[in-house]
Amino acid sequence: QDDSILNVSYDIARELFAEINPAFAAQWQETSGRSVAIEQSHAGSSKQARAILEGLPADVVTFNQVTDIDVLAEGGMVDENWRDAFPNDASPYYSLPAFLVREGNPKGIEDWDDLTRDGVQVIFPNPKTSGNARYTYLAAYAFALKQNGGDAEQAQDFVRKIFANVPVFDTGGRAATATFAERGLGDVLITFEAETGGIAQQYADENFQRVTPSLSVLAEFPVAIVTENAKRKGSEEVSKAYLDYLYTPEAQRILGRHFYRLNNPEIAAEFAADFPEVELVTVDDVFGGWDQARAEHFDEGGILDKVFVNQ
Amino acid sequence: MKTAILPGALAPRESRGAARLLIAVAVVLTVLIIVVPLAYIFWRALSEGVAVFAQNILDPNTLHAIWLTTLVALITVPVNIVIGLSAAWLIARFTFPGRKLLLMVIELPFSISPIIAGVCYLLLYGRQGLLGPMLADADIQILFALPGIVLVTLFVTAPFVTREVLPLMQAQGSEQEQAALTLGASGFQIFRLVTLPNIRWALLYGAVLASARAVGEFGAVSVVSGSIRGQTNTLPLQIELLFNDLNIVGAFAAASTLTLIALATMLIKTLIEGRSKAA
Amino acid sequence: MTGAAITMPRRARSRRVLPGFGLTMGLTLSYVGIIVLLPVMALVLKGAEIGPQRYWEIVTAPRTLAALRLTVLAAAMATLFNAIYGLLMAWVLTRYSFPGRRLLDAMMDIPFALPTAVAGLSLTALFSANGWYGQVLEPAGITVVYTILGVAVAMSFTSVPFVVRTVQPILEDLDPAVEEAARSLGASPLTIFRRVIFPAIQPAFLVGATIAFARSLGEFGAVIFIAGNLPMKTEIASLLAMIRLEEYDYNGAAAIALTLMVIALILLGLSNWLQGRMQRKGGRA
Amino acid sequence: MSLAMSNITRRFGQTEVLRGIDLTVDKGELVALLGPSGSGKTTLLRIIAGLDWPDAGSLAFDGDDWLARSAAQRRIGMVFQHYALFPHMTVQDNIAFGLTVLPRGQRPGKAQIAETVQRLLSFLQIAQLADRYPSELSGGQRQRVALGRAMAIEPRVLLLDEPFGALDAQVRRDLRRWLRNVHDSAGTTTIFVTHDQEEAFELADRVVVMNGGVIEQTGRPDQIYDHPATPFVARFLGLTVELPVTMQAGRAQAPGFDLTALARRALPDGPATLFLRPADIRPVADPAAPFRLTEIASTGALRRMVAENDSGCRIESELARRDCQGLETGMPVSLSALAGQIFSRTASPGATAPFAADDHIPHALKENRL
Amino acid sequence: MSLAMSNITRRFGQTEVLRGIDLTVDKGELVALLGPSGSGKTTLLRIIAGLDWPDAGSLAFDGDDWLARSAAQRRIGMVFQHYALFPHMTVQDNIAFGLTVLPRGQRPGKAQIAETVQRLLSFLQIAQLADRYPSELSGGQRQRVALGRAMAIEPRVLLLDEPFGALDAQVRRDLRRWLRNVHDSAGTTTIFVTHDQEEAFELADRVVVMNGGVIEQTGRPDQIYDHPATPFVARFLGLTVELPVTMQAGRAQAPGFDLTALARRALPDGPATLFLRPADIRPVADPAAPFRLTEIASTGALRRMVAENDSGCRIESELARRDCQGLETGMPVSLSALAGQIFSRTASPGATAPFAADDHIPHALKENRL
Numbered sequence A: 001q002d003d004s005i006l007n008v009s010y011d012i013a014r015e016l017f018a019e020i021n022p023a024f025a026a027q028w029q030e031t032s033g034r035s036v037a038i039e040q041s042h043a044g045s046s047k048q049a050r051a052i053l054e055g056l057p058a059d060v061v062t063f064n065q066v067t068d069i070d071v072l073a074e075g076g077m078v079d080e081n082w083r084d085a086f087p088n089d090a091s092p093y094y095s096l097p098a099f100l101v102r103e104g105n106p107k108g109i110e111d112w113d114d115l116t117r118d119g120v121q122v123i124f125p126n127p128k129t130s131g132n133a134r135y136t137y138l139a140a141y142a143f144a145l146k147q148n149g150g151d152a153e154q155a156q157d158f159v160r161k162i163f164a165n166v167p168v169f170d171t172g173g174r175a176a177t178a179t180f181a182e183r184g185l186g187d188v189l190i191t192f193e194a195e196t197g198g199i200a201q202q203y204a205d206e207n208f209q210r211v212t213p214s215l216s217v218l219a220e221f222p223v224a225i226v227t228e229n230a231k232r233k234g235s236e237e238v239s240k241a242y243l244d245y246l247y248t249p250e251a252q253r254i255l256g257r258h259f260y261r262l263n264n265p266e267i268a269a270e271f272a273a274d275f276p277e278v279e280l281v282t283v284d285d286v287f288g289g290w291d292q293a294r295a296e297h298f299d300e301g302g303i304l305d306k307v308f309v310n311q
Numbered sequence B: 001m002k003t004a005i006l007p008g009a010l011a012p013r014e015s016r017g018a019a020r021l022l023i024a025v026a027v028v029l030t031v032l033i034i035v036v037p038l039a040y041i042f043w044r045a046l047s048e049g050v051a052v053f054a055q056n057i058l059d060p061n062t063l064h065a066i067w068l069t070t071l072v073a074l075i076t077v078p079v080n081i082v083i084g085l086s087a088a089w090l091i092a093r094f095t096f097p098g099r100k101l102l103l104m105v106i107e108l109p110f111s112i113s114p115i116i117a118g119v120c121y122l123l124l125y126g127r128q129g130l131l132g133p134m135l136a137d138a139d140i141q142i143l144f145a146l147p148g149i150v151l152v153t154l155f156v157t158a159p160f161v162t163r164e165v166l167p168l169m170q171a172q173g174s175e176q177e178q179a180a181l182t183l184g185a186s187g188f189q190i191f192r193l194v195t196l197p198n199i200r201w202a203l204l205y206g207a208v209l210a211s212a213r214a215v216g217e218f219g220a221v222s223v224v225s226g227s228i229r230g231q232t233n234t235l236p237l238q239i240e241l242l243f244n245d246l247n248i249v250g251a252f253a254a255a256s257t258l259t260l261i262a263l264a265t266m267l268i269k270t271l272i273e274g275r276s277k278a279a
Numbered sequence C: 001m002t003g004a005a006i007t008m009p010r011r012a013r014s015r016r017v018l019p020g021f022g023l024t025m026g027l028t029l030s031y032v033g034i035i036v037l038l039p040v041m042a043l044v045l046k047g048a049e050i051g052p053q054r055y056w057e058i059v060t061a062p063r064t065l066a067a068l069r070l071t072v073l074a075a076a077m078a079t080l081f082n083a084i085y086g087l088l089m090a091w092v093l094t095r096y097s098f099p100g101r102r103l104l105d106a107m108m109d110i111p112f113a114l115p116t117a118v119a120g121l122s123l124t125a126l127f128s129a130n131g132w133y134g135q136v137l138e139p140a141g142i143t144v145v146y147t148i149l150g151v152a153v154a155m156s157f158t159s160v161p162f163v164v165r166t167v168q169p170i171l172e173d174l175d176p177a178v179e180e181a182a183r184s185l186g187a188s189p190l191t192i193f194r195r196v197i198f199p200a201i202q203p204a205f206l207v208g209a210t211i212a213f214a215r216s217l218g219e220f221g222a223v224i225f226i227a228g229n230l231p232m233k234t235e236i237a238s239l240l241a242m243i244r245l246e247e248y249d250y251n252g253a254a255a256i257a258l259t260l261m262v263i264a265l266i267l268l269g270l271s272n273w274l275q276g277r278m279q280r281k282g283g284r285a
Numbered sequence D, E: 001m002s003l004a005m006s007n008i009t010r011r012f013g014q015t016e017v018l019r020g021i022d023l024t025v026d027k028g029e030l031v032a033l034l035g036p037s038g039s040g041k042t043t044l045l046r047i048i049a050g051l052d053w054p055d056a057g058s059l060a061f062d063g064d065d066w067l068a069r070s071a072a073q074r075r076i077g078m079v080f081q082h083y084a085l086f087p088h089m090t091v092q093d094n095i096a097f098g099l100t101v102l103p104r105g106q107r108p109g110k111a112q113i114a115e116t117v118q119r120l121l122s123f124l125q126i127a128q129l130a131d132r133y134p135s136e137l138s139g140g141q142r143q144r145v146a147l148g149r150a151m152a153i154e155p156r157v158l159l160l161d162e163p164f165g166a167l168d169a170q171v172r173r174d175l176r177r178w179l180r181n182v183h184d185s186a187g188t189t190t191i192f193v194t195h196d197q198e199e200a201f202e203l204a205d206r207v208v209v210m211n212g213g214v215i216e217q218t219g220r221p222d223q224i225y226d227h228p229a230t231p232f233v234a235r236f237l238g239l240t241v242e243l244p245v246t247m248q249a250g251r252a253q254a255p256g257f258d259l260t261a262l263a264r265r266a267l268p269d270g271p272a273t274l275f276l277r278p279a280d281i282r283p284v285a286d287p288a289a290p291f292r293l294t295e296i297a298s299t300g301a302l303r304r305m306v307a308e309n310d311s312g313c314r315i316e317s318e319l320a321r322r323d324c325q326g327l328e329t330g331m332p333v334s335l336s337a338l339a340g341q342i343f344s345r346t347a348s349p350g351a352t353a354p355f356a357a358d359d360h361i362p363h364a365l366k367e368n369r370l
């Protein structure tokens, strides 16, 4: 192999990159005449970020949360202004927390407030380790704020009730999926819409049903070159080409097939049937940006700890 | 093992009731606790037929994981043997201040959670750890690569050989070695010709346990491996990965190969024991 | 005695009879230093960096306390089970001959040889609501998966061999004459076990149980699959350390790791001391 | 009240270890089982103790079939070869053990047990050791504790397996005498196993010589000493010099030997074997004799000499030092035998009854060992 | 070519195990270290072997400082108490060991080693055992293999630690004699450790009696037997009857005793202690005497008797059976002493030189043990 890159990615992107990588390799061969080997590593995205800081030799990261790349930037692994390096704030696609319920939706779960009912078992991973779950938390919180006219107290109560309905916290999005689908635990799985689509497809005979709540948070999927490593290995060029490739119609189509929502309007239109209308708020709008959200909600002693611990 | 001597023919028929009961309880518990979980692995691995099983095993990433795991064992076990013997000789044959302490340090890994062992290595060799900056400057990759995996495996397997060999050497005493010494043998001659033959079965058993542990280590390796598909995934990590890929059958198939290794190891051990008892 | 005042060099302790002291000492010390001590030092240094107050805060945070409590409790349950099961196995394996004994004996080492993750996977599947065991237990109101019971089950599985393998050789080596003496003095089998055999194997039994306990405290691979990892409920300490790590909270991770290690060391020290005392008391006949 | 064994047989796999033992031990008797290693002594003792059972035969105590009873029911006291003390119990706990395990109904009160133990301790002269552990005792002391433990339950039969095997000569001799006293004052029936003939002879009322799973001879110590019934017993009891002789009219003859001191035997003419103790052979300076002294060694009070003739026949003798005066290495000597046992050479050793020495010979002559 | 030790001292922690040993062993000599358990015999032997080093003192062989040499360099042959044979090697491999580990330059060829082993095997009369493993040998055979292994390297000094400790009486006696022959024909210097006086006396050219880390006495066997230098040696050599006597003009006196057979001693008048062997005491029927026979026991050739007087003084004696005629339990007897050693009672035992028996006494009288 002439080139090799290591793409360190979030947990549930396994099938996605299994399809994208060969497609890119073929394209790279065509354009540069060189072959490329693409290694993959998947885990909770925060865990991945830490591993890179400790020396995991990633060339590119494809994460599901801006903060995780910001941490890398703070650690000097990624350029400060990484968001400007690629179009659309370096986010080639997006998704949102959505629901997956069992055949026939026996508990009648349609929206966030259904999750607070007694006797409903909710499955999602640990927000401390999983970006995925953090979006879930934020979406529920945003829903409650809206419902109660911005009352933080009531929003916290709302979220706490949902947390109280969670029997198991896995460390990553995929483990939560396994808990729901494989071990048959819980009435509803909350995860990225992309995952709910994929699972519904993969477990066709279980007849899981996708449910899109009335309101959700827009989840960006930022990408970046780990410049520190790429420079050392001399893989900057292919790394950039790899991430650029994600914006191409070809890649966007693959993404669409994996139930990710797309920024490219033409291709998005092709998959419109898969993506119900939903009111999407952003972290910037509701929570004042990731930095503030982190400080207020996720750091030790933040609101998350309160609703999490006091159950 | 002492074979129970049966009393002569005129012995009154003792009720074997208590013995039967104990044996039955032991067998049932063992079946429930050990045998069924073992069997379950194979049952799941083969639940979709042999073809799927074979396909899962022959997946390049799984094959690579098998190879990596074997490599790690091949490196760590010989090191363990050499060091284990050296430590056993030192502790069994000499008295010096701090002897007990040294033994405790050697056995320390037994009482340290593997995950914490991994953390220790992270704190030492990680880019943000004690030696990290130095290693980064020298461009030496220890963590998230083979050296890191080997090092933590050495950590968790460190006590096995010493622990098996030492009690035997202490029980046997050094008289034979002293005899060899008076006959003019050198240190290595004494070790090779006198000590080694006496402890060879214990040594083998220690090595067997160490390799079983080296092959099966999960917690410590998962901290320092980086789980790069087809590169730094050992077999136990590959199993977790397959599980998280929702390829449950694949996970159990990989697990069954590990289980087979474990069973083979135990078989070897049992054979060894049989022979050493006979000798 | 001739008072001949020849001053001889004191040689006794300066000479070692068997060769190899320097070599083995050098080899062992450097190895132990590099592989074991250095990394542990790194942990201790990190712990020292935290400072006592912060350390105390971390360790006494409700979630940490809950995790530590769960870990210790589950380890205790596992050890209790293993102590009884291990003793039974050691007894049955040494005292009775029956078809399949060797096989049963070989089974005892499986938990060591089986990767913990595999064990965890398999146990979880067996005990989950629709698993082989779960189907029987759940209707009876016993939930194992995602409860402390599950944690204990995983812990006891991975530490099965410790008690069996420490007690077994002692039991095998026990002088049968001592038991016969008790028998000829009119003692019943139960009395013989209680008053003659058990005191003899007690030190080994204690050591085996302590090591099993230490190992259970640290067990990770098998437990995380079956525990459910519910904070405050079924989250074990080493997982919490791992989570702290993944949250970039190195201090938290180090503090918890250090605490676990100290608990294990104290236990081992205690059992060594107890064992030493017992041996001084009864000791070699 | 006697212990009766008949036709006791025991096999371990292929090997027959006891091949039909018939023996009756009377109440109050002290019997020694004497025999070489592997002769089945321990096996027989264990069968009496109820720690093993025979394949055939019967064992009854006072008419009661002991084979149907467990060790615990027989109320015997057993002292094991290496004592088998309970290592984690003090001396007094060891001794009290048998009493504390009695069923609750029969168990004496605590105070009473303590008193019994105290009495035994002083009887055994180890009162000051009451709180020690076995590992802190000397061999002789352990022996006493083992005996005390066995005696605490007031056994009807006391069994001892090579009780003095591991001790050195001095201690052994003391304990032996002390055991005899204990036996006499406690009045139990005692059987002990030994392979040391001196021990058997000094201690026992009756000695049972075993060999290869059968009883070779039973009798009072001096009876056995003076009249070994088989070549095996003769050799075992130190008649180690074997001399081929020719019987003629009841008298033994051998060249270079003066055998006139031996009494006439009722043996057919022809070849026979004379068994002699080295101490019963006296070299006499005799220039014409075919023997020559080749070695003289001193062992304290005794002097050992070796005489050889030209055909390589080596004869050893042992004399008190004072009787050796005038004898020196190289000197030609004739050998005169003072006592001995003759077995016909055709008799297969160990199986046939011996042609025992007759009792007409004056005692003094037969025993004159100087 | 002699082995010279001077002032050898060895401490284990607080306990002084050797407290200044001075001893020279000549080439070809066979020396026995005799002493009770714990007297330091093994420790001394190990120091000579180079398996331990003293805290002070010197050890030289033929002028060469052995304390500066390792065990391997000293070229000694050591036979360990429990033989320490290599269990995984056959008899011949055991014996060949010392030769096969020689540095390549000095190592004899394979054929030559085989020949040496063969020669040793036949010399030791175990040629037929060459291919057996130690576990398949009897105690006596193991002993020979151990000796063969030590001798294969043609040691300059042969050391044996209680070589016959674990064997039974018969085998032991045979091996003892055989060892003496081996020593004589191989011509090595030999030191062996024992706590059995008979063994020491029978085997050794010179006996060294040790006690508590010091040498109590050194001398030829009969010298030591006849003239124990200290009360300790006297007791250790069987002069176990201790009688308080009164010295008067060099003669000892005690009521009920006839001590006229003892020679005069150069001792001051006053209280002293007479040490006697039971065999040197003869009870003589005497109606007027204060002693009374209370026990008679037979041990084969000997008869043991106990005489007691009213004040509870118990005296044991041992006689050949034939000399006991006419003596019966209950009979009043006087006791006549045939030989003995007297130590002044003020002398602290073990430290002072004895007031040894003078040599004027006719030998026969002193030794007349009947």
Ligand SMILES: Nc1ncnc2c1ncn2[C@@H]1O[C@H](COP(=O)(O)OP(=O)(O)OP(=O)(O)O)[C@@H](O)[C@H]1O
Pocket: B005, D012, D013, D015, D017, D035, D036, D037, D038, D039, D040, D041, D042, D043, D044, D195
């Ligand atoms: N459990 C056993 N299995 C097979 N053979 C045995 C067993 N126990 C004893 N023997 C054999 O039985 C024979 C008699 O043994 P026993 O212990 O009675 O001899 P002993 O007369 O007590 O000898 P020693 O004086 O050596 O103690 C021996 O040949 C021994 O090897």
Ligand SMILES: Nc1ncnc2c1ncn2[C@@H]1O[C@H](COP(=O)(O)OP(=O)(O)OP(=O)(O)O)[C@@H](O)[C@H]1O
Pocket: E012, E013, E015, E017, E035, E036, E037, E038, E039, E040, E041, E042, E043, E044, E195
């Ligand atoms: N390594 C040691 N540490 C402490 N004390 C020791 C050690 N070795 C021997 N001793 C003590 O030294 C003394 C002499 O021991 P040594 O073995 O020389 O006696 P011995 O004369 O050979 O006795 P035995 O006849 O019982 O073999 C004993 O009191 C013993 O307890």
Ligand SMILES: [Mg+2]
Pocket: D041, D042, D043
């Ligand atoms: Mg026996």
Ligand SMILES: [Mg+2]
Pocket: E041, E042, E043
């Ligand atoms: Mg010794």
Ligand SMILES: O=S(=O)([O-])[O-]
Pocket: A010, A011, A012, A043, A044, A045, A046, A064, A125, A129, A130, A131, A132, A133, A171, A172, A173, A174
């Ligand atoms: O990596 S996650 O999918 O768990 O966020």
